Amino acid sequence: MLVLLVVITASCHTDAGRQPVTEYVNENGRNDAWGYVGYGGGGAMFYPTVSPFNPAFVLIACDMTGSYVSYDGGKKWRMFNLGNPVSFFLFDPVDSNVVYANAGALYRSDDRARTWQIVYPAEDDIAGVISKGDHAATVVVPKDSILRRVTALGIDPSDSERLVAGVTVNGQHALLVSADRGKNWQKEMDAELPFIHIWITPRQEQKHRIYALTAKGIHVKEDGGWLYNAIPGEVGSMTTFTAGFDSMQQKTILYGISGTSYFNNAADSSGIFFTSDGGRTWENRQAGLTTLCNGCTPEWRTIATSARYPHVVYVSYNNLQKGDTVSIGVAKSEDYGVNWSLVWEDRFFKGGYEPASNFSAEWINERFGPYWGENPFSMGVSPSNPDICYATDFGRAIATNNGGASWEQVYTRKTTDGWASRGLEVTTSYDIVMNPFDSSNFFICNTDVGLMESRDGGYSWNSATRDNGIPGAWVNSTYWMVFDPAVRNRAWAVMSGTHDLPRPKMWRRAGISRYKGGILRTDDGGTTWQPVSGALGEGAFTHILLDPASDKSNRTLYACGFGKGVYKSTDGGITWVEKNKGLPGKEPFAWRMHRRAADGALLLVISRRTESDTGEGHGAVYISKDGAGSWMPLNLPEGTNGPTDIVTDAAEPKRLLLAAWGRVNPGVFTPDTGGGIFISDNEGATWKQVLQEDQHIHDITYDSRTHTYYACGFNSNAWKSTDSGNSWQRIRGYNFKWGKRVVPDPRDSSKIFVITFGGGVWHGPAAGDSTATEDVVSRF
Secondary structure, eight states: OOSOEEEEEOOOOOOTTOOOOEEEEETTOOSSSOEEESOOBOSOEEEEEEOSSOTTOEEEEETTSEEEEESSTTSSOEEEEOSSOOOEEEEOSSOTTOEEEESSSEEEESSTTSSBEEEESOGGGEEEEEEETTTTEEEEEETTOOOEEEEEEEEOTTOTTOEEEEEEETTEEEEEEESSTTSSOEEEEEESSOOOEEEEOOTTSSSOOEEEEOSSEEEEEETTEEEEEEOOTTOSOOOEEEEEEETTTTEEEEEEEESSBTTBOSOOOOEEEEESSTTSSOEEOOHHHHGGGTTOOOEEEEEEEOSSOTTOEEEEEEEEEETTEEEEEEEEESSTTSSOEEEEEEEEETTEEEOOTTBOOOHHHHHHOHHHHOSOSEEEEOSSOTTOEEEEOSSOEEEESSTTSSBEEOSEEEOSSSEEEOSOBOOBEEEEEEOTTOTTOEEEEESSSOOEEESSTTSSBEESOSSSSOOGGGTTEEEEEEEOSSSTTOEEEEEESOOSTTOGGGTTTTTTTTOOEEEEEESSTTSSOEEOOGGGOSOOEEEEEEOTTSOTTSOOEEEEEBTTEEEEESSTTSSOEEOOTTSOSSOOBEEEEEEOTTTOOEEEEEOOSOSBOOSSSOOEEEEESSTTSSOEEOOOOTTOOOEEEEEEOSSSTTOEEEEEBOBBOSSTTOOOBSOEEEEESSTTSSOEEEEOSOSBEEEEEEETTTTEEEEEESSSOEEEESSTTSSOEEOTTOOOSSEEEEEEOTTOTTEEEEEEBSSOEEEEETTOOTTOOOSBOOOO
16 A cells, blocks of 8 residues: 555644544645655755754755655655745744745745745735746736845844735835745845845844845845955955854854856865954865865855854765765755864765765665765755754755764655655656566666666655666656556656756757667566667657557567657567658657547647747647557647647547647736647547646646546646546645656555656545645645
8 A cells, every 4th residue: 555544533622612633644744635656866956954943843855846844863754846946945033933935936934834925926916827838937917017136134033923025026126024924025225246145133143134146246234234355366256155053152144155166167166254343354165175275276065153152063965085085965065164174074986885884874875876866966954953953965965963974865765665755756757667477676767866666556666777778878767668568567668868858958059969868678587678769869758658559579669769750669679660741841759649539530739849939849730640650730729839749539430639838928027828738529620728727737647447538738637537538636745846647546546646747656535635635835
């Protein structure tokens, strides 16, 4: 069983006539009946933030729109969705229930990150919310059409109703102040650069000060007036700041890092800078680290201190060279950065690597080694205990509870048979596939971490691409896998070193000439694989389709090569022939195929090359009625240029259901058009739109057991239709921003999987959860 739901009666004192509360207790920590299957991690995470009241209360963000909260120090995490990636969290220093998050708008939760509401812009000033562009970014539409963005936030510890926010309004930067938790705002000052960090002195400090930091300097408010202190003259810009109040010295301590790094491509002087006077004077305290490598210049990626114990500071480093060895990890100082020790050191040398000896086991290190995750992007230190530090990188969340003496991963759990997620689901997937001869054997097709396998019904997982015949350049992404329904343990898959197709970012700069990948076959259930597409050359193959009516000893298969077209095999995938007659001549972006059961006709989706309506690079749908011998284009709905999937109706073969991505229109606040779901009853001659609300639909699927269609896309929704696609209802409880595909659970028609772009694989009720708590409490 993938999700354990237990119904309990809560023990409580009740008023007369009031019944005891009955609620779900979900083992994954969610507030609804949904769960997940997977292994955790595998995607970049950012901004771990620890509550000043309880170090076990932690928040983490992902660049794939998900946000995560743990109340038990990372033993389990609950995902929530604010519509965009979060750029910072900030706890209220007075009220332990209150936390703020910035995700395209400024949000506040008054119930410990359970539900959220928009603070800035004010709801009365908002006309609505749209999703725009290829990634369907959530855009808050103001009534006055003025674009507002919060870049930094501070909360006054002496009066937490008082907020200080760095904002960018129509390209102009300013500092705003609110005395009523964001209901009303007044401009405090203008600035030339965006604010990236704000620190307000706590009650203990003798003088009340506000420090508003930009990449070039610090604005300090003291005694009612502002002064400005620039960063050191030899430095072009600071990339990250952190601050704390030293109660012994009665001073605010500020640290900043500079230099060429992952977050700064420009050539710049390197430094770990310290100031205790608001930036009047600075000291570069990196020497305590560079002396460990005979004066080398490592990359400083991020820095963090404890808000109450700023003598303790952690820095993430890369490229620290010692002889023939290069180290990455985390360094720590307990004396304001004067002396340093390497408390996390992964070592790389010619021919191998050595993970840090004080680092706990986890599946990413086990499978890919420490250079895959690299050193942390972000760190967060507990305000109440400087020995507690959380760190996040390309695929992991890591914590120390003893000042770096040891580090424990907090994103996955070791099981008897592999690894099981704690709820930090951040991977991009394309499908989940069950072995038809073994209901306990599942595979998830992923980007970045490749194919993963479970042999215990989806509870625990292991990599399925290690030392088993798959070329190293192909393991990054598995786009599709199909089992032979009649031959035990025979399957085919398409894999590539290019991830995230069909997103345009993957070909905008360099085109497709360097794509790696191909087609593979297994005859032992995925234990070993054999590439079978060598004659076709390298490429990003994105789909493989099996003809179930073909001879099982010589299966007919079709494969999509993104930028190459369609290929056909009539000998079980041993040899392949190009089948592009009638398709666009140059680099057809063949993405997905569907076979009509009634007559074997093939429908092919060609992905578009551009998001806008430029007249060139439109997507298309083609049909072949001669086994891919020739292709004919079908009409698309008027105004639609981004088809993403097409399926047929089993009862009415000429009835087609089309999923489409919206076309980007000029204007920041102009919604996309032409996307959604369309139906044709005459094989594409004419179309009618049946779902317009969601302009970014990725896939449509069908469960013949319940005669239900499902759809999913990038607008925080999954949908179902029980009337042949004529009307659609939202599946409540699922709300991850970037959804891709709904897969009916082959073992239980009352359950579904939802495949996502950056939120792992969800699992829950096909009917939805009618009582699910929505993450954002809003009238929009």
